[in-house]
Amino acid sequence: MDSHRENAKTTAEVAEGIRKRVFVHAMRNNGGYLSQACSAAEQLAFLYNEALTLGAPTLPPVPPPFSGVPSADNPDYVTGAGYNGPATPEYDRLFIAPAHYALVAYAALIEVGRMDEAGLEMFNKDGSSVEMIGAEHSPGMEVHNGTLGIGLSTGAGLAFGRRRRGEPGEVCVFMSDGEVQEGQTWEAVQAAAHHRIDNLWALMDVNDQQCDGAMSSVMEVGDIAAKFRDFGAVCQEIDAHDLDALREAKATPHEGRPLIILARSSPTQGMSFLRRRFPRLHYVRFKSPEERDEMNASIAAELGIDPVDLASETH
């Protein structure tokens, strides 16, 4: 399946590693996208460690600095897709549609040996390509998705084009459930179904959270599995933290239709302390030094690691 296996970690170990890395990073940097790591760790571990067929990275392990936006005057411009391997016909392609999951995706790249851990130190630093909201040039990214709802359409277009060229590789879009509030998501599903685009699949982190809080309080979206089926997709609904369920869902036949896996997740999985923050979990900041210390001790204990040494940090 995966021709690039520099590490021999199990997918469960990769997921655990993602949570630890994101936690440590958030502790050191006075907050971060913790809940996204909680909900999506297994999903990104599953994608990178077993579900996707990806070649060896084509870009250096330590990400080069930002080298300019695409323009006629910047002929050497490259996207960050090289961390997922070459874009040759036999390999799969991955879009991270909710670009604010970038920290989690970067942690996944490190865990599977596609990026050096020095990459995470560059996160959100001026002049770095390892941006807070994943950009095209950020490691593991191929297109801009910071505007939510455009990822699946782009994936459908790429999949249509790849099928037309007879390429065996598939297109996978990692999505977030907030995107179902955008009309474009439904336009994309109906188009993919109409054109029988079945080399396209999506894994959606359904954590019921969005920026303002619980989705039910912001905009009720109803039975999204039924909606996806009505719009023409094959849809599976599973427990996001159950790797066997993920494997089984991915194996679902979906001839002539896109496959959408709704991975129902907990935004506090593995970091129970965060439940105190519910429902404001989109970006976790520390309210006081005391809370930070308490969170550090509690979550470190749950993750089975030593608390982050905050005293030696310079922040």
Place this chain on the structure above:
Amino acid sequence: MVEMVNRPYAAAFEKHALANPDVLCLSADLTSSCEIDGFRDRHPDRFVSLGMAEQNMMSFAGGLGLAGYRPFLHSFGVFLYRRPYDQLIASVAYPRRKVRLMGFLPGITTPGGMTHQAIEDIAVMRSIPNMTVLETGDATEVESICEAADSIDGPVYCRVLRGSIPRLFDTPIEVGRMRELAGGSDILVVTSGVATEEALRCRVALEGAGVSIRHLHIHTIKPFDREAFLDHVSAVSKGVVVLENHVIDGGVGSLAAEIMAEAGAGKPLVRLGLRDTFAHGGSRPYLMKHYGLDATALLAGIERLLGTSTGIREDDLAAIRVEAVHSGVKAEAL
């Protein structure tokens, strides 16, 4: 009398697409309105129907571009930027996908009213990094727009005319070059799109009145040849008049103003077009007269610069028959 050509886009697109296997024809439920119904029927494997869903179409086109295709998106101009603007930026403009946006019914060439009239599209498109902007003004330009657009290494927005269109020129669009239609020394008239036909009508009368007009037709709005334009500005004594089928803010008139101001050209400029107003639905002649985009409005603008009346009456203009412009009188042939 000028030749009228019926639906030149249909044959031109088909010819171009058949010669270029990576060109795909995308449509958002305005297939016959954009003159690609014949192509759809004859080449269904090259035609992608995406329905009334322009946001998806734009990002989908970005995905096709990523797969190495050069999709031509067909719709009315308004539907290619107003609704799917975010997608246009993120999926097409930023990554410089070779997506060709074929925007029909530019400005007030449609009776469809505000919702159908792309009156600020040039202002919007011109300000987007990586974007090229082209506009057709006659049948020959419509016939050459596909090849011109497809030669661009990046995204391009084209204002395309449809239906029965006069043939004014006998050479195709050369991207980046302006057409010099007259080389006079009093006033520089700059027009694009359907405004050029109005200017040709006006010029016939002005020649009779002894006014020396230098006339430029602009099909490439971005990139724009600043130096060539400034040379023309220097060559006239009284000033510049721009007439365009667009709001005067952000279009070709604004472009002229920016270049003249930056260069310290120091000549008066009159910008003609829609003046900070939406339009309503009606016939093209009615709308062009009502909103001051016709030959009469251009004459008034020129008289403003001259500071005197030419004595030409509206009836005189209406009676003028426009003739085709042949290579011999074009500067690019000089």
